[in-house]
């Protein structure tokens with residue numbers, strides 16, 4: 229079952245979020261510019277109607293001709309038609325830009341996940357990455373596609389309306405300021421709490437997702453060890469935390485929206501009261517009061533919308549910070565190769581290693597494996613064999629000492645280069661839902677069909693005669709031995725100097741295991757091979773055997789030498805064969 233001792237993936241700092249967001253917008257600067265210009269034009273057209281209405285009232289009050297009224301009414305109709313057409317065009321353009329940007333964001337997220345160091349992904353657990361992919365990426369997409377264009381539209385529209393009010397009568401425009409204190413207090417209270425609230429909510433969602441995934445994946449184990457009640461209790465706890473986090477953000481919203489609702493009534497009432505007094509004192513015309521009253525109501529629509537959107541924006545930016553957090557790992561972990569490995573010599577020098585969640589597992593291991601040697605690593609369960617495999621393949625780096633391939637620190641090799649020098653083969657082989665060709669070219673993107681066919685022939689995959697055959701998912705189901713052959717064919721294509729086999733054939737039935745081992749022999753020829761031998765008969769055929777006990781190298785030598793030495797290996801061997809020394 230998946231261990232839940234996870235280190236969460238980071239969340240990007242506000243500064244990084246700002247920079248990433250601006251960079252994303254600038255990547256579509258022309259389209260963004262056109263959308264903004266169209267929106268300003270649309271807002272300009274919609275202020276024309278109240279302005280013309282004011283003129284119309286003043287014309288009527290002055291008792292001027294019907295011809296002027298007709299002209300003003302035609303102008304109003306034209307302004308309204310232009311506003312509708314421009315608003316539609318502006319929304320259409322903004323939506324298109326939003327779609328482009330959110331597609332870019334999704335593609336970047338997938339690339340970042342694929343580049344993620346394996347140990348980081350493992351420590352984060354499936355739940356965190358899954359929630360970021362399934363909740364935060366779509367929510368960031370919503371932010372870019374819907375929330376942000378709408379917010380920008382609302383800001384621009386409100387500014388144009390306020391500008392028009394100031395132009396008509398600056399004193400009446402000042403009435404708008406009455407709404408400011410209430411809105412400012414409400415927004416400040418809300419914004420001070422919202423980011424933390426939404427980040428906690430997203431984290432709680434990840435954890436409850438993680439708990440449910442782990443329970444579903446390990447259902448059989450839970451049943452076997454009668455852990456059902458523990459798992460249910462654990463699920464209940466994470467869901468309760470999630471529920472509490474949701475309730476908290478709901479509480480924030482309910483207080484915030486109440487403040488907003490109350491703040492809208494004030495400015496419109498003030499315009500009417502003050503405007504009436506000014507009119508009776510001959511300071512403004514009736515038309516100006518009517519225009520300002522309509523505009524003060526009109527400006528509240530985008531302002532109201534904008535303030536409601538703060539919550540949506542907060543949630544969107546909290547998600548964006550989580551998506552961008554994955555990119556931050558890439559930058560931190562980017563390795564820089566100091567040189568290229570000269571051959572497949574593997575060397576561990578005084579290697580110490582501890583997992584983040586536990587005590588030291590390897591206590592100063594010294595081991596040199598010359599290029600082309602087949603080394604078997606044996607030892608009791610929990611001794612540290614798989615940990616050595618992880619270090620050699622660069623999944624983890626030692627905290628002390630050096631781990632080199634061909635004279636170069638494995639951790640300093642960029643991920644792409646590392647895969648070309650060392651490959652870890654375990655019993656888990658993922659066959660992607662894709663054509664056989666795509667499943668193979670993962671290892672060598674520019675491989676020709678002839679190379680792919682040769683690689684399949686090397687591993688004895690006689691069943692694979694159609695490179696376009698769809699595999700995985702609901703398509704052709706492969707048996708474990710065939711999946712293993714695909715994995716081995718990938719090694720032939722990747723052509724690494726060093727291959728590590730960790731329980732590569734342990735899950736196969738004996739006949740399939742024999743076939744696979746035959747295929748393996750062809751694949752491994754000429755490479756340095758480190759085989760983690762859980763069954764001793766595979767150790768017997770190796771050039772040398774390293775016995776690991778309690779995180780240290782207990783013995784090193786050929787099978788015959790070690791049997792003669794009558795030490796830990798001889799004891800393991802005799803136990804394996806059921807004989808005593």
Ligand SMILES: Nc1ncnc2c1ncn2[C@@H]1O[C@H](COP(=O)(O)OP(=O)(O)OP(=O)(O)O)[C@@H](O)[C@H]1O
Pocket residue numbers: 583584585586589607608609610611612613614615616762
């Ligand atoms: N991801 C991990 N986080 C924390 N501790 C771990 C992790 N993986 C392994 N360990 C611990 O490290 C120690 C060495 O484990 P390792 O898997 O290397 O042993 P092994 O010799 O390969 O055992 P086995 O033959 O049972 O696979 C064990 O005590 C194990 O519990």
